Amino acid sequence: MPDIEWLLREPDRALTLQTGPPFAADDDNWRATIERVIVAPSLHVYLVDAQAHRDMSIEPTHEFTNPFVASQLTIEGRADLDFQSAGRAHATRDNTVFFRPPRQTTVYRLKAGTRFRASGYALSVDRMVRLFEGEVPAALAPLLEPELDDTRFVTARSDKVIRSLAGSLFARGLNGPLRRLMMEGAVVHLLALQAAAAGRHAPRHRPAALSPREREAVAEARRLLLVDMRAPPTLGELADAVGLAERRLNAGFRLLFGATVFETLRGERLEHARIAFEAGGATLKEAAFRVGYNHVTNFISAFRARYGAPPVQFIGRPATRARRRRLTAG
Known part of the structure; x- marks a missing residue:
């Protein structure tokens, strides 16, 4: 069982779970509930449950002032993540997506008739580096470079364990500090599993001989x-x-x-x-x-x-x- 005491060592203000009223919609375009939970200044969690009645595009906003890496974990359905000049990724039950948008917005595209249920999280780059104790997996290293001009993304295979953990973030049985601890622990567990999966499927190229x-x-x-x-x-x-x-x-x-x-x-x-x-x-x-x-x-x-x-x-x-x-x- 890894010791995550240092992970929880945030400033005092991080000890208060910040949640606002969920965004809710029920119209001709879709029926949706979206919640953002500020677990700590360096960690935000997102919970999405949406039913699209028409083809539609959504541009979510983030309130991070510092560079961050986001992860999308689909429990049910599919969304196409459009990173504009950087290309597209498919958020499905079978894969998860890490992405770091330096400036551009990310557009989520849903097809008519799609039920999309997903959770996600955004971690500051500094905190993600600390989580890996400086030994960032090679598959994720491109996301953590100091300066980026375009969005970068990495996909990894998902499985039943990852989907179950992603679903646990919706749990309503805990409140206040207990919910914060549960969410923080689940995100750490998810990050480890996703990083391992990304490493297993990363292409391997033999480097050129040394001079x-x-x-x-x-x-x-x-x-x-x-x-x-x-x-x-x-x-x-x-x-x-x-x-x-x-x-x-x-x-x-x-x-x-x-x-x-x-x-x-x-x-x-x-x-x-x-x-x-x-x-x-x-x-x-x-x-x-x-x-x-x-x-x-x-x-x-x-x-x-x-x-x-x-x-x-x-x-x-x-x-x-x-x-x-x-x-x-x-």
């Missing part, structure tokens, strides 16, 4: 990355230091070391922690903090995924030669 200069730059970047694993440089800082673009640096790490920059960092952190445990030189909390994990639960999950057992099984127990070979090979 000798690039190989030297990537090797130097690895050295700089591991100098202080408690406070490592960001990907941008690392790329600037060695004179490579961020994407090329990550591609170089994959070619030379079989992992991205931050996958390499994570692996080295965990290996250092394992060595410290077996030497009896650190407690669980000390090791987690020293190698750069702010939350012990995240550290334990990553350690178990790498070594097949929780850290407690390694503390004060020197590895046999055979076991060390197996761990190193993994």
Whole structure:
């Protein structure tokens, strides 16, 4: 169970769930109820239940003043999302859509006779980066670049679990802080599932071979990355230091070391922690903090995924030669 305490650490004003009267329509064009819930200054949730009587177009408005990424989760029906110069995406039961509109409005198009029931959320770019603790999945990275001129969007497969979570945002059994906590937790869960789905279906291209200069730059970047694993440089800082673009640096790490920059960092952190445990030189909390994990639960999950057992099984127990070979090979 991930520790989301830091996620909930918003300014005091975020602790009050802000809802206004839902927008309601019942005319020749459609029958609809649309609600916007301000869960926190950096997180808004949208709930839509509409029946279109005619072909129609809708241009929803957002009240974010800072850059944000929106996600559309369809529970029933279909809408076409028109991003103007950036193209179109289909919001259906079988796929979800992430999009970041820098300036242009997004137009939702409904066909006559369509029942469209959906939820969605908008997260500030800064908060989404914090949620991923700086390790943004490659499939979503284009949405989080500092400056964008046109809308960008990413689609991912949906499934029964995602639709069920999206539907849970409509629940009326909770109010006030309890509803806020429920919505915030559901959005975090949805973001994780959607990011994983987007990664599974992202096209994979083998990067071009590295030139000798690039190989030297990537090797130097690895050295700089591991100098202080408690406070490592960001990907941008690392790329600037060695004179490579961020994407090329990550591609170089994959070619030379079989992992991205931050996958390499994570692996080295965990290996250092394992060595410290077996030497009896650190407690669980000390090791987690020293190698750069702010939350012990995240550290334990990553350690178990790498070594097949929780850290407690390694503390004060020197590895046999055979076991060390197996761990190193993994």
